[in-house]
Amino acid sequence: MEDTPLLSHIGEPYDIARLDYSALTELAAEIRKVIIATVSRNGGHLASNLGVVELTIALHRIFHSPHDKIVWDVGHQCYTHKLLTGRYTGGKSFSQLRQMGGVAGFPKYSESPHDAFNTGHASTSISAALGLLAADWLKGGERRMIAVIGDGALTGGLAYEALSHAGQLGLPLIVILNDNAMSISKNVGGLSKYLSRLSMKAKYQSFRRGFDALVKKTPGIGETLYNIIYRLKRAVKAIFYTDNFFVDLGFEYVGPINGHNIAQLENLLSDVRKLDHPVVVHVITQKGKGYKYAEANPSAYHGVSAFSIDEGIAAIAEPNTRMSFTSAFGEAIVEAAARNSAVAAITAAMERGAGLAPFKERFPERLFDVGIAEGHAVTFAAGLAYQGFRPVVAVYSTFAQRAYDAVIHDVSLQELPVVFCLDRAGFVGGDGETHQGLFDIAFFRMAPNMTILAPAGRSELKAMLDFALSSQNAVMIRYPKADCPEECAKFAAPLENGRGVFIRRNNAPLCIAFTGSLYTQALDAAERLAAWGVATDIYNLRFLKPIDEDYLAGLMDAYKLIVFAEEGVRSGGFCEYAASLAVERRCHAHVATLSAGEQFDSLGNRDELLRINGLDGEGIATFVRTTIEKNNCGAE
Numbered sequence: 001m002e003d004t005p006l007l008s009h010i011g012e013p014y015d016i017a018r019l020d021y022s023a024l025t026e027l028a029a030e031i032r033k034v035i036i037a038t039v040s041r042n043g044g045h046l047a048s049n050l051g052v053v054e055l056t057i058a059l060h061r062i063f064h065s066p067h068d069k070i071v072w073d074v075g076h077q078c079y080t081h082k083l084l085t086g087r088y089t090g091g092k093s094f095s096q097l098r099q100m101g102g103v104a105g106f107p108k109y110s111e112s113p114h115d116a117f118n119t120g121h122a123s124t125s126i127s128a129a130l131g132l133l134a135a136d137w138l139k140g141g142e143r144r145m146i147a148v149i150g151d152g153a154l155t156g157g158l159a160y161e162a163l164s165h166a167g168q169l170g171l172p173l174i175v176i177l178n179d180n181a182m183s184i185s186k187n188v189g190g191l192s193k194y195l196s197r198l199s200m201k202a203k204y205q206s207f208r209r210g211f212d213a214l215v216k217k218t219p220g221i222g223e224t225l226y227n228i229i230y231r232l233k234r235a236v237k238a239i240f241y242t243d244n245f246f247v248d249l250g251f252e253y254v255g256p257i258n259g260h261n262i263a264q265l266e267n268l269l270s271d272v273r274k275l276d277h278p279v280v281v282h283v284i285t286q287k288g289k290g291y292k293y294a295e296a297n298p299s300a301y302h303g304v305s306a307f308s309i310d311e312g313i314a315a316i317a318e319p320n321t322r323m324s325f326t327s328a329f330g331e332a333i334v335e336a337a338a339r340n341s342a343v344a345a346i347t348a349a350m351e352r353g354a355g356l357a358p359f360k361e362r363f364p365e366r367l368f369d370v371g372i373a374e375g376h377a378v379t380f381a382a383g384l385a386y387q388g389f390r391p392v393v394a395v396y397s398t399f400a401q402r403a404y405d406a407v408i409h410d411v412s413l414q415e416l417p418v419v420f421c422l423d424r425a426g427f428v429g430g431d432g433e434t435h436q437g438l439f440d441i442a443f444f445r446m447a448p449n450m451t452i453l454a455p456a457g458r459s460e461l462k463a464m465l466d467f468a469l470s471s472q473n474a475v476m477i478r479y480p481k482a483d484c485p486e487e488c489a490k491f492a493a494p495l496e497n498g499r500g501v502f503i504r505r506n507n508a509p510l511c512i513a514f515t516g517s518l519y520t521q522a523l524d525a526a527e528r529l530a531a532w533g534v535a536t537d538i539y540n541l542r543f544l545k546p547i548d549e550d551y552l553a554g555l556m557d558a559y560k561l562i563v564f565a566e567e568g569v570r571s572g573g574f575c576e577y578a579a580s581l582a583v584e585r586r587c588h589a590h591v592a593t594l595s596a597g598e599q600f601d602s603l604g605n606r607d608e609l610l611r612i613n614g615l616d617g618e619g620i621a622t623f624v625r626t627t628i629e630k631n632n633c634g635a636e
Contacts, residue, residue: 027057042096042099044105045105055148055176069116072107073125077148098431119434121398121399150179155349156371166249177255251280255280257281260289301313325483334359345394347394351367385411392469400420413448438569441478444476451546452477452478456488459491497543499543502538506535509560514566523617525619534625556588562592575595594614596615
């Protein structure tokens with residue numbers, strides 16, 4: 001364990017109250033050392049966490065968690081918060097960050113009462129904190145609720161809806177705007193900063209309330225005079241502020257302030273704590289602070305795998321001997337765009353994560369990064385499609401949930417040919433419950449005018465993208481966060497609408513039919529079954545919608561047992577549909593289904609999560625064997 005004489009004695013936030021500023025500076029250095037060391041071993045979010053160390057210390061010195069509630073937007077910057085709230089050592093040690101049974105990489109209230117609200121997706125903090133505050137107000141409480149939101153998360157529409165409502169309610173919500181990248185307009189000059197600081201003084205606030213009340217009581221002209229003074233005050237502020245957006249919504253606005261100066265932060269937050277109306281505190285921080293590689297390239301060090309502290313992430317780069325599904329998509333869309341100038345790519349702040357960096361380099365004018373605004377991305381794509389373009393929306397499966405209404409209302413209903421490429425479909429390791437991509441099949445199978453495809457490998461993904469770009473309706477392609485398996489000759493078989501392809505067919509009495517991401521696991525299961533003397537055919541479904549029902553029913557008539565394996569949630573998924581079709585058509589085969597459990601899966605890598613849900617090779621084989629024994633439906 002790292003040498004941390006101060007951090008080792010921090011069990012609760014109040015333990016830092018006794019430290020002077022010199023010791024707090026040392027504590028910040030220890031925290032950065034622990035974060036860098038832990039993330040270098042386990043992977044995780046690095047640059048964002050290094051940027052909020054002093055801010056987090058100041059928040060926990062002024063506010064009293066868990067009595068006061070701090071809601072972290074996205075939550076990927078909560079590592080310092082966790083280290084200060086009893087998770088450096090103990091039952092769940094920070095050294096096991098993002099590991100099965102260890103500390104989660106995002107806030108999780110089942111893990112600690114100091115985690116006020118579970119987060120993992122962007123732009124939710126202001127809504128959640130405002131709800132917590134309104135509830136406390138209705139109960140007659142006087143707690144303080146703080147939403148910490150980055151400038152990137154502020155691009156999400158939900159954040160603006162919450163800001164509007166907060167200004168309307170007028171409750172003392174505290175919004176910390178952590179500005180570490182986006183070009184937000186700054187107040188101009190020292191006088192502006194002085195006025196911002198002055199407005200926080202308790203004496204000024206008391207005077208202002210008294211003065212406003214006195215003006216309103218002026219006989220006959222009180223309200224009119226108050227409105228005139230208010231407009232004059234706004235006009236004066238407009239001279240000094242280049243952006244009055246928050247003030248227009250009813251917030252006090254203060255800042256910008258150096259987010260790495262604990263003393264300044266504490267002085268300001270002490271005044272903010274006394275306010276009786278909503279306030280935005282604009283804090284400037286540096287992503288990656290304290291680690292030279294992350295400071296130089298914060299984007300590359302946003303989310304990282306294990307790396308060398310001394311040499312950075314570049315030092316562990318290995319020859320690309322196996323392509324990931326993400327890279328395969330990136331390669332395929334570049335090729336498609338080279339052939340067709342109507343192909344455009346859209347992403348919601350996930351250009352690199354979604355594999356679109358090569359596309360941007362080659363076709364920058366056709367790459368649209370809309371920020372953290374998935375719903376807008378979909379409707380924007382619908383507009384492009386209406387004008388004859390072939391838009392490809394590249395988004396993580398878990399984030400596609402946020403755009404569901406736009407998919408139905410703006411794409412499906414209007415029969416527009418938008419292509420959706422859903423990365424991270426299925427189980428996703430490390431990031432926990434909020435990032436599992438298990439719901440897309442169930443969500444989108446019910447959407448009219450929608451085709452859903454699941455590739456098993458690189459060449460299938462490319463063929464499916466080409467198919468999608470020639471379709472007259474919307475097409476969704478889902479693939480996992482995983483390496484593509486070794487190429488199989490069957491992957492090159494032409495796509496037939498509504499039908500899959502046999503990977504192995506020997507007229508066995510048993511067939512395993514799988515969604516594409518489970519190709520490797522289905523092969524492994526077949527080999528294990530063969531070792532037990534059970535022969536099986538293997539069928540790659542390819543199409544999850546639409547389905548050639550006559551063909552599928554024919555398959556279910558041809559076997560004694562057919563097992564459908566799906567890397568998706570059971571309710572509403574493909575397995576449920578297939579079982580229903582078998583009953584409807586009175587198919588001969590005994591149909592058994594194997595899907596992800598109906599729960600939110602937590603920490604663990606993808607292989608571990610597949611194993612827990614019985615979807616690894618051993619789990620599928622055991623399920624098949626048990627089904628045969630229970631139902632007497634094996635080989636003659």
